[in-house]
Amino acid sequence: MRVLITGARGQVGCELMRRVPQGFDVVGMGSTELDIAVADQVKAVVSDVRPQLIINAAAYTAVDKAESDAERAWAVNRDGVDNLAKAAEELAIPLLHISTDYVFSGKANEPYRESDATYPSGVYGASKLGGEEALVANCRQHLILRTSWVFGAHGNNFVKTMLRLGRERDTLSVVADQHGCPTSAASIADALWSLARQYQKSEALQWGVYHFSGDPACTWYQFAEEIFRQAPEMGMLVKVPKLKPIPTTEYPTPAKRPLWSVLGCNRLYDVFGIAQVDWRVELGLVLRELGSP
Numbered sequence: 001m002r003v004l005i006t007g008a009r010g011q012v013g014c015e016l017m018r019r020v021p022q023g024f025d026v027v028g029m030g031s032t033e034l035d036i037a038v039a040d041q042v043k044a045v046v047s048d049v050r051p052q053l054i055i056n057a058a059a060y061t062a063v064d065k066a067e068s069d070a071e072r073a074w075a076v077n078r079d080g081v082d083n084l085a086k087a088a089e090e091l092a093i094p095l096l097h098i099s100t101d102y103v104f105s106g107k108a109n110e111p112y113r114e115s116d117a118t119y120p121s122g123v124y125g126a127s128k129l130g131g132e133e134a135l136v137a138n139c140r141q142h143l144i145l146r147t148s149w150v151f152g153a154h155g156n157n158f159v160k161t162m163l164r165l166g167r168e169r170d171t172l173s174v175v176a177d178q179h180g181c182p183t184s185a186a187s188i189a190d191a192l193w194s195l196a197r198q199y200q201k202s203e204a205l206q207w208g209v210y211h212f213s214g215d216p217a218c219t220w221y222q223f224a225e226e227i228f229r230q231a232p233e234m235g236m237l238v239k240v241p242k243l244k245p246i247p248t249t250e251y252p253t254p255a256k257r258p259l260w261s262v263l264g265c266n267r268l269y270d271v272f273g274i275a276q277v278d279w280r281v282e283l284g285l286v287l288r289e290l291g292s293p
């Protein structure tokens with residue numbers, strides 16, 4: 001089965017490319033080969049590659065920058081998905097797409113279900129929701145996988161930032177009142193390939209919106225604690241910084257962050273048998289990779 005992967009050099013894109021299962025013939029494209037925001041490019045590439053399935057791992061993910069660069073964020077996150085959705089529909093093939101916990105307001109206190117009302121509070125979340133809507137409106141065979149707090153060995157993420165700051169500073173202040181679920185890029189790639197395999201077998205899937213994130217939920221402060229517990233054990237840090245828990249109010253950012261980002265992932269398990277993965281185990285694998293020569 002021929003699969004087109006967009007955003008192939010991002011955190012998730014890289015892991016998708018590294019983990020191609022047998023029986024798939026993959027064409028992966030980064031933003032320089034395929035800018036999903038350009039409709040004609042999408043049409044040309046899709047008619048040239050003739051995929052039987054598209055996985056979209058491309059997105060404008062700079063959450064703070066999006067506040068002052070809204071036009072580009074909407075162009076990629078909504079219009080780009082709109083372009084892919086229309087191209088997929090024309091070939092009557094499915095589009096697997098990744099979305100985010102930021103489509104929610106962050107004001108809940110129990111895990112978000114797929115059917116819960118969306119209410120994004122910033123440009124990034126709103127533009128990603130726009131992409132979800134464009135996909136639903138234009139491509140019947142769509143699957144939206146919402147995830148959160150992505151980390152991996154490739155690209156920029158919280159783990160790498162903590163390791164860098166931990167080497168530079170004696171004390172680190174980390175937000176302790178935002179709750180979410182760290183999710184390894186590798187586990188997202190595995191979930192997407194599992195979905196692709198199930199589609200390959202039956203030529204059908206139960207389309208719709210699903211949540212997938214790591215387990216258990218924690219705060220950024222607890223995430224940092226675990227990073228600085230594991231990293232020295234792997235010889236990656238000689239000295240551990242002192243961590244100071246702070247409230248969100250003491251760490252102002254251009255984009256408002258949801259205080260509650262926990263995604264309920266039962267539906268993905270009930271329908272496809274895809275279970276959540278312990279992010280602490282995944283963190284160990286990522287640290288090992290980052291620490292290896």
Ligand SMILES: NC(=O)c1ccc[n+]([C@@H]2O[C@H](COP(=O)([O-])OP(=O)(O)OC[C@H]3O[C@@H](n4cnc5c(N)ncnc54)[C@H](OP(=O)(O)O)[C@@H]3O)[C@@H](O)[C@H]2O)c1
Pocket residue numbers: 006007008009010011012013030031032034035036037057058059060061076080098099100101128147148149150151155156185
């Ligand atoms: N990172 C998170 O914490 C997080 C949380 C929840 C959901 N998500 C979602 O997960 C998915 C994957 O995110 P990620 O963490 O892998 O992000 P990432 O590392 O920033 O990768 C996104 C990729 O998309 C590419 N891209 C940007 N604009 C593009 C365009 N117009 N056309 C084609 N490619 C374009 C980027 O390429 P360039 O670098 O060349 O621009 C980059 O390689 C996204 O849908 C994101 O919204 C991420």
